[in-house]
Amino acid sequence: MGIGSRPASCTACGKRLGRKHWYYRNGLYFCQVRCWETHREKLAEEKAAKDSAAQAAAAKPSAPAEAKSEAGAAGTAQAPASAEAKPAAPAQ
Numbered sequence: 103m104g105i106g107s108r109p110a111s112c113t114a115c116g117k118r119l120g121r122k123h124w125y126y127r128n129g130l131y132f133c134q135v136r137c138w139e140t141h142r143e144k145l146a147e148e149k150a151a152k153d154s155a156a157q158a159a160a161a162k163p164s165a166p167a168e169a170k171s172e173a174g175a176a177g178t179a180q181a182p183a184s185a186e187a188k189p190a191a192p193a194q
């Protein structure tokens with residue numbers, strides 16, 4: 103009773119769990135503490151990758167719009183500036 107609910111193998115490495123030597127963490131079973139740490143690190147890495155991917159996806163739509171408006175502003179600002187700079191160049 104109860105003990106039959108645990109899986110037969112380690113969540114991290116897939117090694118068969120012994121009758122006595124196994125560890126239970128956050129609803130998962132591992133053959134050794136090291137496997138739990140490995141699995142936890144893997145989850146953290148996956149979460150970080152997911153977060154950065156979500157951030158990149160969230161940043162993508164605003165980036166081209168920003169670049170476009172910036173380029174438009176720079177284009178209108180540059181035109182008079184370069185026209186003014188042209189007469190100054192020969193005087194150098």
Ligand SMILES: [Zn+2]
Pocket residue numbers: 112113114115116117132133134137
């Ligand atoms: Zn293991």
